[in-house]
Amino acid sequence: MNTIDTSPWGSLTGIRPVRRVVQMKERGLSDEEICRTLTKEFGISEEKIRLTLTIAEREMKCFPKPPENHASLYLDIPFCPSKCIYCSFASMGVDQMKHFVEPYLTALFTEIDATAKIVRNLDFTIDSVYIGGGTPTTLSAEDLDRLLYHIGNRFDLSSICEFTVEAGRPDTITASKLAAMRRAGVDRISVNPQSMNQKTLDIIGRRHSPEQITKAMELVSGYDFRAVNMDVIAGLPEETPEEFANSLEKVVAFCPENITVHTMCIKRAARLSTEENDIALSEAEKVQEMVRFAHKLLDANDYHPYYLYRQKKTLGNQENTGFCKDGFEGAYNVYMMEELETVISMGVGGVTKLLRGDRIERIFNIKDVREYIRRLDELIERKQYLYEYFK
Numbered sequence: 001m002n003t004i005d006t007s008p009w010g011s012l013t014g015i016r017p018v019r020r021v022v023q024m025k026e027r028g029l030s031d032e033e034i035c036r037t038l039t040k041e042f043g044i045s046e047e048k049i050r051l052t053l054t055i056a057e058r059e060m061k062c063f064p065k066p067p068e069n070h071a072s073l074y075l076d077i078p079f080c081p082s083k084c085i086y087c088s089f090a091s092m093g094v095d096q097m098k099h100f101v102e103p104y105l106t107a108l109f110t111e112i113d114a115t116a117k118i119v120r121n122l123d124f125t126i127d128s129v130y131i132g133g134g135t136p137t138t139l140s141a142e143d144l145d146r147l148l149y150h151i152g153n154r155f156d157l158s159s160i161c162e163f164t165v166e167a168g169r170p171d172t173i174t175a176s177k178l179a180a181m182r183r184a185g186v187d188r189i190s191v192n193p194q195s196m197n198q199k200t201l202d203i204i205g206r207r208h209s210p211e212q213i214t215k216a217m218e219l220v221s222g223y224d225f226r227a228v229n230m231d232v233i234a235g236l237p238e239e240t241p242e243e244f245a246n247s248l249e250k251v252v253a254f255c256p257e258n259i260t261v262h263t264m265c266i267k268r269a270a271r272l273s274t275e276e277n278d279i280a281l282s283e284a285e286k287v288q289e290m291v292r293f294a295h296k297l298l299d300a301n302d303y304h305p306y307y308l309y310r311q312k313k314t315l316g317n318q319e320n321t322g323f324c325k326d327g328f329e330g331a332y333n334v335y336m337m338e339e340l341e342t343v344i345s346m347g348v349g350g351v352t353k354l355l356r357g358d359r360i361e362r363i364f365n366i367k368d369v370r371e372y373i374r375r376l377d378e379l380i381e382r383k384q385y386l387y388e389y390f391k
Contacts, residue, residue, distance in 0.1 A: 007317050008288070010043030015309045017048075017319075019338050021056040051295075051305060051321070058306050063334045066341045068356055068390075071119070072128040072332050073155065075108070076347030077136040077147075078369055081169050082207050100369050104348070105143060107373045109150050111346045114380045116154035119344065122390050126155055127341065128162040130332040137167040141176035148184035157185065162331040168192040168231070170216035171208040178223045188330065191216055191256075192231035196247040200239045210250070217254050227257035227328045234290035235264030235315040244290045245297075252301050257328035259303055261294045263287060263318035265311045287316035298323045307333045344386075348372040354389050361389060 009017070024034050031053055038044045038052075079101060119126070129151065137144065157163070165181055167173050167189045181189065195201055196210045220228060230251050234244055251259060264287065295305075303323035307330070310319045322333055335341050336353075339360060343353045352363040363382050366372045372379070 007043075008045040008048045009310065009317055009319070010045070012038075012042040012044055015311060016337065016339070017044075017052050017310065018055045018059060018308050021052050022060060022338070025056060025060065048319075052308065055305050055308050055321075058304065058329070059334055059338060062306070062329050063331070063338075063340060066127060066335075067125075068342075069122070069124055070127050071124045071342040071344050072130065072335050073126055073151075074332075074336070074343055074345040074347075074350060075112075075129075075131045075147075075151070076133055076345070076350050076365075077131060077139060078104075078134040078348045079138040080133065080135045081138060081171055082205050097369065100373075101139070101143065103373050104369055105139075105147065107376045108147075108347050110376060111380060112150055112154055115344060115346055115383060118383060118386050119155060122386060124342075124344075125159050126157055128160055128332040128335060129155075129157065129164065130336075131165045133166060133168075135168045135172055136165050137169070137172040137177050139177075141174060141180055144177050145180040145183075148180060148186070152184055160185075162188055164188040164190070164330070164332055166190045166192070167216075167220075169206070169208060170212040173216045173219060175219060178220060182223050182225070187226040188229065188258075189220065189225055190229040190231065190258075191220060192229075193247065193251060194231060194233045195236055195239060195243070196250045197239065197243045200236050200243065200247075203237050217256075227324075227330070228254075229258035229260060229322075229330065230254065230256045231260045231262060232294075233262045233264055234294065234318065235287040237264075241286050241289045241293065245293055248294055248297055252297060252303075258322060258324045258330055259298060260320065260322045261291065261298075262320045263291065264315045266313045266315070284316035287318055291316070291318050295321075302326070306330075307337055309337050344383075352383065352386075354386065356389065361385075 014020070021034060024037070029037070034053065035049050038049050079097065139147065163186045165186050167177070168191070170191060170193070173191065191213070193210070193213045194204065194206065196213065198209060201208065232244070232247055232251055302325060304326065305321050306324050307322045308319050322330060324330065336343050339353060339355060342355045345352045345365065348365060348369050349367040350365040354361045354363070363385060365379050366375060
């Protein structure tokens, strides 16, 4: 195999390269001037510059900066059927922690009540809602219904353009949960295979099969969601470019409105880093081959890149890119990643981002479920800072 440049982003740091390009465009720089700057100052490859310019143009067209009194909501459900070996999120296997589900929901409902009061008092308009984790559909249908009702009852959602729930694991998706989501106005969900190869699923610790993905998508198709997102990961342990291609081709065949292509990231807190193992990681050249294949296949099937972010210790110094069919850009993804508006977060590990002009401040929730429950009053008190920030 020919040697491939394994540093396509050159010396550029930071997770938001698109934001940098948008700012350059807003200053009046032409695409040619931006290309010269990114090449000279950072040594970014022509391929990545073209990608960033394409996404910047789409974001500027589809998502003009909202007024300062607009915000999105994020809520975290930190439970999963099992924990993947690459995961460093504040999530846990529900089998071991099921006795924390009810106390956690009770605490979360209390935080929702306190946050909704602040939102009302500051006269915020809510643009989008995103429930992530973890895997929110790990909750029972009854608990999910209670959560969705509580959100809709406390917040004015009459102006939202998007309501997303991550239904990431196919083994957690049921008809009753899908029905509860649709009743509550959820119009976008994520069904995330990560891989369609059983060997890979077993290695990374996911307890579902490719067949369950197919059955889940068949079930979802009967509930009239406006958009479905599916995730895949390039560079999963011991997965070949051919196997990745097989996964992505099968995902494209489902015809979801959104497909997100992540790149394997070696996170410090993940089991893959903290436990001894003999799992082979993909070589940088192979990961770049996978990413290039993804762009080619998705372009051929009318999927367009609309948001992008980078992480440290990503194999091959690649990126994570969201693709969509025309008109199905995920609003929350862009609002949050490009820091276009305030994001108010609730639940364990949530990060509230406050935006006013060029000023950005953050309020952090605790990442441990036990401590979140125990110190809830303290976390609610932290959110009182919104009054000072927006006065």
